[in-house]
Amino acid sequence: MIYRKLEIDGRFGSPPELAIEFDGRTYSARHGEPLAVTLLAHEMRVLGRSSKYHRSRGLCCGRGTCGSCLAAVDGLPNQRLCQCEARAGRVIEAQNTVGSASFDLLSAIDWLFADGFDHHHFMTANETLNRFAVTLAHKLAGLGRLPATVRPHAPVVAEQREVEVAIVGGGAAGLGAAAALRSAGREVLVLEARPARDAHVSGAPPVRDASSSGAPSMRDASLFGVSPAGVASSSGGAWARDRSLLEGCPVLGLYDDRELLAVRDGRLVRVRATAFVLACGAHEQPPPCAGNDLPGLLLLRAAELALSHGVLPGRRLLIAVDARADDVARAAALQLGRQCIAGGAEVVAWVGPGELPGARSTSHAALAALEGGPTLRRAILSDGGTAVECDAVVWCGARAPAYELARQVGLETPYSVRHGGFLPQCRDDGSTERPEVFITGELAGVGAADAAEHGRKVGERVAASLASRDGKADTARAGVTP
Amino acid sequence: MTTREFVCLCEDVTRDDVVHAVAAGHTDMESVKRYTGLGTGFCQGRSCMAPLARLLAELGVPTEHLRPMTARAPLVPTPLGILAAAGDLPELYPSPVLPALARPVREPEPARELPPLPSEAEVVVIGGGIMGLATAYHLAKNGVTKVVVLERSYLSAGASGRNGGGIREQWSTEQNVVLMKESIGLCKRFATDFGVNVWMRQGGYLFLAANQETLEGMQRNVALQNGLDVPTRMVTAAAAKKLVPTLATHDVVGGCFNPEDGVIFPWPFLWGYANRARELGVHVALYTPVIGFDLAAGRISGVQTPRGRIRCNLVVNAAGAWSPEVAKLVGVTLPNEPERHEILVTESLKPFMNPLVSEIGSGLYFSQSARGEIVGGMGDPDEPHGIEMRSSSRFLNRMARALVNRIPNLAEVKVLRQWAGCYDVTPDRNPIVGEVERVAGFFQLNGFVGHGFMMAPAVGKIVGEHLAKGRAHPLVEQNRLARFAAGGVGTAESMIIG
Numbered sequence: 001m002i003y004r005k006l007e008i009d010g011r012f013g014s015p016p017e018l019a020i021e022f023d024g025r026t027y028s029a030r031h032g033e034p035l036a037v038t039l040l041a042h043e044m045r046v047l048g049r050s051s052k053y054h055r056s057r058g059l060c061c062g063r064g065t066c067g068s069c070l071a072a073v074d075g076l077p078n079q080r081l082c083q084c085e086a087r088a089g090r091v092i093e094a095q096n097t098v099g100s101a102s103f104d105l106l107s108a109i110d111w112l113f114a115d116g117f118d119h120h121h122f123m124t125a126n127e128t129l130n131r132f133a134v135t136l137a138h139k140l141a142g143l144g145r146l147p148a149t150v151r152p153h154a155p156v157v158a159e160q161r162e163v164e165v166a167i168v169g170g171g172a173a174g175l176g177a178a179a180a181l182r183s184a185g186r187e188v189l190v191l192e193a194r195p196a197r198d199a200h201v202s203g204a205p206p207v208r209d210a211s212s213s214g215a216p217s218m219r220d221a222s223l224f225g226v227s228p229a230g231v232a233s234s235s236g237g238a239w240a241r242d243r244s245l246l247e248g249c250p251v252l253g254l255y256d257d258r259e260l261l262a263v264r265d266g267r268l269v270r271v272r273a274t275a276f277v278l279a280c281g282a283h284e285q286p287p288p289c290a291g292n293d294l295p296g297l298l299l300l301r302a303a304e305l306a307l308s309h310g311v312l313p314g315r316r317l318l319i320a321v322d323a324r325a326d327d328v329a330r331a332a333a334l335q336l337g338r339q340c341i342a343g344g345a346e347v348v349a350w351v352g353p354g355e356l357p358g359a360r361s362t363s364h365a366a367l368a369a370l371e372g373g374p375t376l377r378r379a380i381l382s383d384g385g386t387a388v389e390c391d392a393v394v395w396c397g398a399r400a401p402a403y404e405l406a407r408q409v410g411l412e413t414p415y416s417v418r419h420g421g422f423l424p425q426c427r428d429d430g431s432t433e434r435p436e437v438f439i440t441g442e443l444a445g446v447g448a449a450d451a452a453e454h455g456r457k458v459g460e461r462v463a464a465s466l467a468s469r470d471g472k473a474d475t476a477r478a479g480v481t482p
Numbered sequence: 483m484t485t486r487e488f489v490c491l492c493e494d495v496t497r498d499d500v501v502h503a504v505a506a507g508h509t510d511m512e513s514v515k516r517y518t519g520l521g522t523g524f525c526q527g528r529s530c531m532a533p534l535a536r537l538l539a540e541l542g543v544p545t546e547h548l549r550p551m552t553a554r555a556p557l558v559p560t561p562l563g564i565l566a567a568a569g570d571l572p573e574l575y576p577s578p579v580l581p582a583l584a585r586p587v588r589e590p591e592p593a594r595e596l597p598p599l600p601s602e603a604e605v606v607v608i609g610g611g612i613m614g615l616a617t618a619y620h621l622a623k624n625g626v627t628k629v630v631v632l633e634r635s636y637l638s639a640g641a642s643g644r645n646g647g648g649i650r651e652q653w654s655t656e657q658n659v660v661l662m663k664e665s666i667g668l669c670k671r672f673a674t675d676f677g678v679n680v681w682m683r684q685g686g687y688l689f690l691a692a693n694q695e696t697l698e699g700m701q702r703n704v705a706l707q708n709g710l711d712v713p714t715r716m717v718t719a720a721a722a723k724k725l726v727p728t729l730a731t732h733d734v735v736g737g738c739f740n741p742e743d744g745v746i747f748p749w750p751f752l753w754g755y756a757n758r759a760r761e762l763g764v765h766v767a768l769y770t771p772v773i774g775f776d777l778a779a780g781r782i783s784g785v786q787t788p789r790g791r792i793r794c795n796l797v798v799n800a801a802g803a804w805s806p807e808v809a810k811l812v813g814v815t816l817p818n819e820p821e822r823h824e825i826l827v828t829e830s831l832k833p834f835m836n837p838l839v840s841e842i843g844s845g846l847y848f849s850q851s852a853r854g855e856i857v858g859g860m861g862d863p864d865e866p867h868g869i870e871m872r873s874s875s876r877f878l879n880r881m882a883r884a885l886v887n888r889i890p891n892l893a894e895v896k897v898l899r900q901w902a903g904c905y906d907v908t909p910d911r912n913p914i915v916g917e918v919e920r921v922a923g924f925f926q927l928n929g930f931v932g933h934g935f936m937m938a939p940a941v942g943k944i945v946g947e948h949l950a951k952g953r954a955h956p957l958v959e960q961n962r963l964a965r966f967a968a969g970g971v972g973t974a975e976s977m978i979i980g
Binding site for chain 2: 050051052053055056057060061064065066067068070076077078107110111114116118119120121122123124125126127130133134137138139141142143144145146147148149150158193250251252253254255256259261263266267268270283285286288289290291292293294369371372373374400402403404405407408412413414415417420421422
């Protein structure tokens with residue numbers, strides 16, 4: 001119970017009420033908090049071992065976008081512990097280890113192949129050696145295990161929806177587009193990957209007011225700043241009630257027959273729409289430096305996730321902000337730093353533009369390397385190698401646009417040097433080469449602060465395109481009417 | 483811990499691995515992905531594509547043509563049980579036919595400037611798949627070194643890079659059994675002969691039959707195979723379950739099993755053949771499609787590409803599913819039809835299954851790869867003909883149902899990616915090999931109906947030796963295009979799956 005110190009609005013006043021098990025030991029937890037956060041609260045940072053070198057891995061992105069916090073939960077392999085909720089009696093087992101998460105005999109592979117493992121040319125000298133190599137590799141392959149028991153899925157019927165406009169992403173841009181479309185009398189469905197409970201994490205859906213008329217609350221314009229926890233659950237809002245917002249509903253694919261597949265509560269959701277607005281946002285990426293896999297390195301949103309559950313990211317924190325991170329992200333990192341200090345953590349350094357009161361701030365250096373094992377112990381800065389002892393590094397870098405769906409439907413996605421990632425080609429009004437697909441928000445290269453406004457403009461553009469199509473249909477009908 | 487900077491954390495791909503891949507000539511992101519394994523793990527490329535692009539830029543790769551790898555559905559790892567359950571709505575996936583939406587078709591571009599094309603060659607091979615590369619290698623090995631291989635995209639962009647990696651000796655025709663016996667022998671030695679690992683694992687092929695009629699067909703095939711020294715044996719449903727303990731056999735009447743069959747990892751075959759062929763003087767031209775042919779007195783005299791002409795008197799059409807299009811450029815009509823076949827891969831698991839399992843009736847096949855993933859596909863009887871490499875939700879659903887039916891424990895196992903490739907299907911399911919009568923110097927090497935990959939090591943050797951040394955072989959004598967016009971087609975291969 002080391003880090004569980006932060007009290008926000010009295011929310012975390014009560015002690016953890018239930019027990020979970022990790023690698024054979026019992027830990028206290030709060031109902032519904034992410035398992036990775038539970039274990040962080042107990043200073044269990046190493047959650048499993050990596051595929052090839054058996055390196056220690058732990059909570060990293062906090063968003064279910066990376067693969068660092070995988071473990072078996074209740075016998076099911078490869079569960080993201082940042083996405084699994086704590087419930088009484090849950091059993092978590094570290095994967096790919098001979099021993100435990102923090103002590104793995106096979107981590108010898110990491111130093112045996114210190115110069116890298118060239119799997120293409122490994123033991124190709126003769127047939128006997130090669131057969132041995134293949135057998136060995138096969139034995140070591142795989143992270144999780146096939147579930148031993150069969151829990152057949154009941155033949156649940158997939159949910160089917162037909163709407164005029166499907167909007168992928170319920171952040172500022174997606175909800176801005178939805179509001180504009182609803183004002184124009186269009187039927188929309190917003191699919192948001194984040195569950196409603198994460199409404200306090202930056203980049204999550206904005207706070208919605210249950211008493212509002214149905215439009216998203218735009219009063220919270222800096223949607224990507226940390227809104228302090230204690231927010232009302234958004235799932236009871238008017239939007240969710242009339243089923244035009246599906247939270248906790250990640251999209252699996254957009255197929256060429258205008259069918260969008262998503263999954264929610266263990267059921268497929270199949271959506272057919274006339275137009276699609278892609279407002280998928282952007283992914284955080286680990287910093288490009290040595291040791292960028294060490295447990296203890298948290299991307300900004302993961303640190304926010306922990307904080308939002310009253311758990312500090314570490315005792316001795318270094319916060320590093322990349323020069324390319326935008327103002328909104330930097331503001332969020334500052335807010336996080338202040339909250340950590342208020343919660344009793346020591347922020348040993350703030351590295352990057354700006355400064356954090358109460359921490360040694362270094363604007364002229366960047367993160368050069370992270371060191372430690374099996375968890376993070378120090379950060380090396382680029383200013384000639386200053387070593388900073390710390391047990392957690394929070395990294396606030398540039399986010400890479402989530403181009404995947406756009407690419408899947410065949411849009412051109414060239415590399416943008418300015419954005420440091422791939423941006424689907426679209427016009428200023430969000431329209432693309434495909435007449436039924438529109439793009440807005442961070443995915444359109446728009447800064448987080450302007451995303452809501454951009455979303456609204458794109459929504460208006462989509463509404464205009466639907467109106468002109470309706471007009472054409474009317475004309476066509478009029479033409480055949482005797 | 484060892485100091486490492488990772489680009490892809492899921493597959494433990496470091497900055498140094500990417501530097502090596504670039505040094506080995508892999509500069510576009512699809513090729514770096516294939517060479518390093520980057521982007522093929524649980525995060526499905528979300529954490530590594532942008533860092534890779536930045537690193538490639540730093541290494542001097544121009545960024546204007548840089549594109550991320552194709553993003554595959556499902557974008558979130560999704561349990562097979564969920565994907566399977568959806569099929570209870572009969573109208574959910576009514577047809578495999580995708581509407582012809584105005585989807586932009588993009589020709590892949592090279593990340594770097596290409597070396598100039600030779601202006602003449604003894605042989606131009608069209609298609610840089612395994613069939614074309616193996617043939618080019620064996621031509622060069624037999625003294626014909628002025629060979630150009632034309633590939634319209636990156637190596638492994640076609641069916642050679644999209645298949646499930648199965649290799650088997652179980653067939654219904656003598657020709658195929660004999661070819662595959664030789665091919666498996668060559669596969670066993672490939673890693674040491676070509677200096678690149680192909681992760682070959684002989685876990686056997688277990689074919690299952692759902693009814694008596696299929697079982698009787700199997701018995702005939704097993705007799706044929708045994709007569710050709712292939713150790714296939716018939717197995718009962720109970721024996722099948724012994725081979726794969728998690729198998730559900732409630733709807734199985736029996737099957738057959740050959741322990742010599744197995745699985746390999748397809749991509750390194752292309753790198754191995756291409757590298758050795760290059761060392762012998764072959765020019766492998768990537769991103770170079772054929773746009774026409776020159777003819778002189780009814781004979782091929784040159785090949786046209788957007789990057790210039792190559793004078794030559796012999797062309798090998800090894801373009802797989804694109805072969806009919808290539809032949810059309812010289813006025814030759816091939817009876818082959820491209821047919822999409824889809825495939826998926828799951829998260830990787832510790833080894834639990836040795837053989838590749840296949841159902842003769844449904845065409846379902848799946849195996850556990852050397853990396854631990856379940857890789858498999860299944861044909862669709864309603865699939866229309868035509869080049870089509872988009873994925874469908876219909877396949878995802880049908881495949882999930884079939885897999886969960888066969889191994890119920892797979893219901894909780896998550897799908898990471900689905901993709902598609904094209905079979906090159908002939909009317910009698912036998913290949914087309916040999917020079918066509920109408921155009922001298924136009925040699926066909928296509929129509930392998932989805933098993934070209936596994937046969938290529940043997941076929942490339944036979945055809946390379948035939949073209950270089952004039953060595954006769956029944957494969958070339960008995961599989962000419964003329965058989966279709968004459969009406970005398972051979973015995974149709976019945977053991978087609980996928």
